[in-house]
Amino acid sequence: MRNKVLIGILLLVLILVVTTVWYFIGISVSIVSIVVPSEVGTDDSGYVAILLQNNGSKDINVSLKVKNTIEDEKGVSVQEPIIIVGASGLDALPAEVSLKPGINQINVYYGYQVPGLKKIEVEVYQKGKLADAKSAEVNVLPPQIRVELQYTNESQSGYDIYKVFGSLSNFGRGTARGVAVNISIIDETTGKIVSSSTRGESQIRDYTFFQPMNTWRGKDGLETQAPVALIELSSGVPSNESYMPALTVAKGKIGDRYRVVAIAQWQDQISKAEMLIPP
Secondary structure, three states: OHHHHHHHHHHHHHHHHHHHHHHHOOOOEEEEEEEOOOEEEOOOEEEEEEEEEEOOOOOEEEEEEEEOOEEOOOOOEOOOOEEEEOOOOEEEOOOOEEEOOEEEEEEEEEEOOOOEEEEEEEEEEEOOEEEEEEEEEEEEEOOOEEEEEEEEEEEEOOEEEEEEEEEEEEOOOOOEEEEEEEEEEEEOOOOOEEEEEEEEEEEEOOOEEEEEOOEEEOOOOOEEEOOOEEEEEEOOOOOOOOOOOOOEEEEEEEOEOEEEEEEEEEOOEEEEEEEEEOO
16 A cells, blocks of 8 residues: 555656656746836836746747736726847837847837826746846836916006916926816805816927916917906906906906915816915
């Protein structure tokens, strides 16, 4: 009985050894390193350098699986990243990559729209077998948005006109896409919203310290900053002016007071600025 048990154990060990040798036979490639910046910003782009070692004396073909190098605006990983093989140019992820003896570099495009710590995973297969696997981490830094308001005042016959200008800033590393901005003019006495508008900015790049919320291109082709809110205070009948291209307009009597509120939002970030008119 004991001999049968020993024979069974020996057979099991032999099967494991043979299976291991069979699996790794012909495997001559390994991942040396995954080179990626430790920190990038949202919407930054670049290339992860994957260094592969061909330990053989002739060219070999391998296939790769690369995860979490590209994420969309919802933080979902795109399954088919773009790869540059050597210096041959930009190609879609090929079924196989040819490696010369020695160290080979494969560059994988990266880009993230949601901040946070990302884990890049690389698997390399040779002859359909997993030859090696490694991972690397990159910290995606968010933008830091801020909204600010300024005003100018001019007096005409029977009217005081206040123009409120808004600007956005980004003090962070990342780029903010699709910043939603709401402008409201509130009657300070009643607390009711007199005029309101919402618009989206295409993007605010990193370290942008002044980006007008509203611009106007004149007949001369020059682009100038336009008000986001305009308040007309009259001593009599309100004017018929539309005050375009102001985003929000309120007309009242001299002595009335209004509050201009600007709220900018990007994902979970909110920045708010307020201004009393007249101040």
